Amino acid sequence: MQIIDAADLDYRAVNEALREAESDFIIEGCCGQRFIAAGISGKNLTINGIPGNALGAYLNNANITVNANAQDAVGDTMNEGKILIHGNIGDAAGYAMRGGKIYVQGSAGYRAGIHMKAYKEKIPVMIIGGCAGSFLGEYQAGGVIIVLGLHKDGRRIVGNFPCTGMHGGKMFLRGSCEDIHFPKQVTAKCAAADELEEIREYLSEYCLDFGYSMDELLSEPFTIITPDSKNPYKQMYVAN
Amino acid sequence: MGIEFIYPEFEVIRNKSRCISCRVCERQCANEVHSCDEKLKIMKCDDSKCVNCQRCVSFCPTKALKIVKSDCTLRENANWPAQTVKEIYKQANSGGVLLSSMGNPKPLPVYWDKILINASQVTNPSIDPLREPMETRVFLGKKPSKVQRSKEGKLNCTLPPQLELSMPVMFSAMSYGSISYNAHKSLALAAAELGILYNTGEGGLHEDFYCYGENTVVQVASGRFGVHADYLQAGAAIEIKIGQGAKPGIGGHLPGEKIVGDISRTRMIPEGSDAISPAPHHDIYSIEDLRQLVFSLKEATEYKKPVIVKVAAVHNIAAIASGIARSGADIIAIDGFRGGTGAAPTRIRDHVGIPIELALAAVDQRLRDEGIRSNVSLVVGGSIRSAADVIKAIALGADACYVATAALLALGCHLCRTCQSGKCNWGIATQRPELVKRLNPAMGSERLIHLMTAWKHEIKEFMGGMGINSIEALRGNRLMLRGIGLTEKELEILGISHAGE
Ligand code: SF4
Ligand code: SF4
Ligand code: SF4
Numbered sequence: 001m002q003i004i005d006a007a008d009l010d011y012r013a014v015n016e017a018l019r020e021a022e023s024d025f026i027i028e029g030c031c032g033q034r035f036i037a038a039g040i041s042g043k044n045l046t047i048n049g050i051p052g053n054a055l056g057a058y059l060n061n062a063n064i065t066v067n068a069n070a071q072d073a074v075g076d077t078m079n080e081g082k083i084l085i086h087g088n089i090g091d092a093a094g095y096a097m098r099g100g101k102i103y104v105q106g107s108a109g110y111r112a113g114i115h116m117k118a119y120k121e122k123i124p125v126m127i128i129g130g131c132a133g134s135f136l137g138e139y140q141a142g143g144v145i146i147v148l149g150l151h152k153d154g155r156r157i158v159g160n161f162p163c164t165g166m167h168g169g170k171m172f173l174r175g176s177c178e179d180i181h182f183p184k185q186v187t188a189k190c191a192a193a194d195e196l197e198e199i200r201e202y203l204s205e206y207c208l209d210f211g212y213s214m215d216e217l218l219s220e221p222f223t224i225i226t227p228d229s230k231n232p233y234k235q236m237y238v239a240n
Numbered sequence: 241m242g243i244e245f246i247y248p249e250f251e252v253i254r255n256k257s258r259c260i261s262c263r264v265c266e267r268q269c270a271n272e273v274h275s276c277d278e279k280l281k282i283m284k285c286d287d288s289k290c291v292n293c294q295r296c297v298s299f300c301p302t303k304a305l306k307i308v309k310s311d312c313t314l315r316e317n318a319n320w321p322a323q324t325v326k327e328i329y330k331q332a333n334s335g336g337v338l339l340s341s342m343g344n345p346k347p348l349p350v351y352w353d354k355i356l357i358n359a360s361q362v363t364n365p366s367i368d369p370l371r372e373p374m375e376t377r378v379f380l381g382k383k384p385s386k387v388q389r390s391k392e393g394k395l396n397c398t399l400p401p402q403l404e405l406s407m408p409v410m411f412s413a414m415s416y417g418s419i420s421y422n423a424h425k426s427l428a429l430a431a432a433e434l435g436i437l438y439n440t441g442e443g444g445l446h447e448d449f450y451c452y453g454e455n456t457v458v459q460v461a462s463g464r465f466g467v468h469a470d471y472l473q474a475g476a477a478i479e480i481k482i483g484q485g486a487k488p489g490i491g492g493h494l495p496g497e498k499i500v501g502d503i504s505r506t507r508m509i510p511e512g513s514d515a516i517s518p519a520p521h522h523d524i525y526s527i528e529d530l531r532q533l534v535f536s537l538k539e540a541t542e543y544k545k546p547v548i549v550k551v552a553a554v555h556n557i558a559a560i561a562s563g564i565a566r567s568g569a570d571i572i573a574i575d576g577f578r579g580g581t582g583a584a585p586t587r588i589r590d591h592v593g594i595p596i597e598l599a600l601a602a603v604d605q606r607l608r609d610e611g612i613r614s615n616v617s618l619v620v621g622g623s624i625r626s627a628a629d630v631i632k633a634i635a636l637g638a639d640a641c642y643v644a645t646a647a648l649l650a651l652g653c654h655l656c657r658t659c660q661s662g663k664c665n666w667g668i669a670t671q672r673p674e675l676v677k678r679l680n681p682a683m684g685s686e687r688l689i690h691l692m693t694a695w696k697h698e699i700k701e702f703m704g705g706m707g708i709n710s711i712e713a714l715r716g717n718r719l720m721l722r723g724i725g726l727t728e729k730e731l732e733i734l735g736i737s738h739a740g741e
Contacts, residue, residue: 015539034532039469039540057536060469073523076536077460079468092523096464098508114522115463119508139518141509168513230513231496238336239660240327240586 006030006049018045032071037064041081053090056083059100072109075102078124084209088130097124097143101202104128105210106151110159111135116169118142127206134159140227141168146199148174148217156180166227172199177223185232191224244333246326247312248288252296258304259283265296265305270663270675293656295665327586338586341659341669343486343578343623343645346590350578351597351730352629356739358720359705366707369700375710376407376699378640380477380617381546381570400570401546403477406435407696408634408711411688412575412621412642413459413481413550415441417494417503417515418582418659419648420676423668424449426651426684431455433685434692439642440466442481442492442517444506450474457548460537462491463517465507469540477571478537479548480530482521485579485622488552488593492517493583498662498671527563534568546570548619553577553599554592558606564616565607571617573642574599579622580645582669583660596622597636601734604637604716627698636734637716650691651684 004017007029014033018025023043027036030049037045041060050068057076069087078097088106098117107130114135116124124143132147136158149157157173163186172191173180182188196218203217252273261281266274271289274296276282290307297305314322327338360366367374381402388396411427418441425448427438432455439457440449444466449456458475460467472478483489494515504511524530534547549564550573551557557574564572576596581589600620607613620633621642630641649655652666659669667679699711708714722739723731731738 011535011539012543019542035536035539038536039472041469053532054536058467058469058472058540073532073536076523077464077467095523096467098464098468111522115516115518117465117509119505119510122508135522138522139516141513141516165516165518167516168510230510233493233514233516234495236337237339237585237660238330238334239658240330240338240340 001026003028006033009033011035011052018043021045037062056081059083061100069106075100078102086210091133094124094126097126098122099124101205102126103206103209104130106130108132108136111138113137113140113143113145115139115141116143116145118169125202127202129206129210131155132158132162134161135164136162137166137169137171137225138163139165139167140171143169144172144199144202145169146172146174146202150174150212163225163227165232166225167230167232168227170198171225173223173225174217175220175223180223182225185229186225186227188223188225191222195224196222244329246329248290248310250290250292250307251287251310252285252290253306253308254283254285255304255306258302259300260302260304262301264299264301268295268299268665270665270670270672291656291658291661292654293658293665294654339583339660340586340589340657341581341583342655342657343580344590345657348578349595351595351726351734352625352632354724354726355597355632355734355736356722356724357628357631357635357702357706358722360707364707367704367709369697369704372704372709374700374703375712376696376703378405378408378711379403380405380619380639382616383614385614401477401544403437403546403571404435405437405640407692407699408638408640409624409630409692409695410436410457410619410640410642411438411647412573412579412644413439413441413457413479413484414582414644414648415443415459415465415494416446416506417441417443417498417671419668420664420670420679421446421448421502422676422679422681422684423648423651425681426679426688427647428452428455429681429685430688430692433689436692437476439479440475443494443503443515444508445471445474446502446506459550460533461517462519462521463515465509465515465517472537472541472545475545477546477548478541479550479573480521480533480537480569481550482524482530483550483552483554483575484581485552485575485577485593485596486581487584487588488554488577489519490585490588491519500671503671527567530564530569531567538568548573550575552579553594553596553622555594557594557599558602561603561618562606562610562612565610565612566615569616571619571639572603573619573621574603575642576620576622580648581659596620597632598730598733600633600636600638601718605735608716627695627702630695630699631702631714632721634711634714635717635720636736637718639715646691647688650687651679652687 002025011033026046032052034052039058043062046065054073059078059081061080065084070089072090074093080099082101085104091109092111096115099122108128110133127146273290379402382400431438442461453474456475459479461481496512496514548571549569553576577593617639620638624641664670721736
């Protein structure tokens, strides 16, 4: 397989090499270069080392595997493809993501999955293995956000203000979430069997990717959060 | 009726001796003001629904109609004008935030109207644009600050990406959703014919319009609607929308009822779901974050397209622009507080932001003082109403102007300021198929081309009069401007002398 040695390359050079590269390749010695694979399609890349901010921004259709942590804005406005992180990620992952998958083994920082969208069968999915920071799924307009809370180390599964302004899509948090405060305009309840069925496919893919068993993931109940209205601002205005 | 009643603002006056009961007005008014009493064969009307869009007036075959402001008045009170009182009634009736559309209608100073343009007399003779070539082309983008040569002494001719415009005007952002398919098509066709650009606004780009990409600015706003790699590749430039003059500091919100069919597909959100653009981009909290978005867009498009950052004109605009100029952006677009909108809270529209004239002068001066003016081009809008405004903006330091309301007027808009209702009788701010088809894109684009061609002639005449044969030579040439009736402070900010000085 082709190898791009990123040790002495800046981000522009990494991306130039990556556009030239064959469809399958490895980036070695990655150390904070930003914007890796921004807007690309039709490639499979593995990154050894830590990619910088905005990994896979506007990703069109490519598979990225990171064998370490990643920084902020992973999969910003991503369209299609899959980003697999064997570690933790920083803030604002999957901002306005409209398709594809972001699967994270570890935890996510603040503002993950803000304003995720969906259209018909195009449904973005984000799975966080550990915990998520505050403002998870703010303004969520579509798609599926799942947080598993594995290896929580006593932390809450999400920080403060999850689902603020949520008006579409679904969020699944593993556990009963009694310690989480949700805003008024959403409903949080224990996920029924048919609701869990909707995410079974994603969960089993996640298990394969990271070596978990479904039994382990399903050993606790899931809380499902859905918005009460697609039109949260409807009554707020009067024509003038 | 009762305490909630507000007397209608307009009265529909039908001249009975002219009316032939043809019912054209009834068919033209989507607000259902007109109706026909079949038995008596007379036309009736419900004034309370009239928004004064002049559609029926324009189409009545016998000129039998006029719309007048009602003279039913409250007792006069300088502290409590009727509008203020009625707004209180509306809010007491509904509990809602007042929502308006189009630009700020308040009688606040329009500095363009207090600035006068120079002309040559005797010395430095004027030029006749009909006889001599006049250059109105402009190039927008980063300009290198020094000449660079290779080791062998060869000139390095690679420039950062530039936008070429045949005249210093572009159609500014109006989203597909806030305006109709036919309105977008009219703008796209006209921009292509004129050699200028139009702007998708934040609603994505309909697949039918990808072919006008060379004449398209694609916008990336906080909601990121319809943003994906193909969309970014499609445009000639990418605009990051931070703010809008009509509603600085707040987000946008297209109600679910307008998210239907193609709009829903273009924005990539489900039908009937509100399209919410959050107030900030939640990944931009600093100039460094902005830089990150600028460069992620540049990386995704291989540095082939200039990136525009659009902000509303607000108090510290000079410092903000200085930051943007250092963020890697190629062009800064500034939108003044009279800029239009499809819908904005009335209070925000009328009270937040500053006039574009002052913002432009302050920004141009600041960037010059800091020696970074050539890092960016400046585009200003909100509101540019005529060729005279364009000339004054260029002389104050702009590279080009954004126009939107003027373009809509060319398409038939009569400034009724009820775009938010979605019932635009002129087929512009609506998605109802029967209304949309009233605007014929071929005719619409022709009217836009007429307007811009006329402006171009006028721009050349102004230039000729000043003895300037290239618009580039006018940029920032404030000696060509004088103020009239302005205070010392205003003149100081505008960087111009008073008339007579
Ligand atoms: S809303 Fe327009 S078309 Fe209807 S009556 Fe009033 S002016 Fe005529
Ligand atoms: S369009 Fe004019 S003539 Fe025809 S019904 Fe209306 S007012 Fe009468
Ligand atoms: S676009 Fe239509 S609704 Fe809006 S002000 Fe113009 S005529 Fe009225």
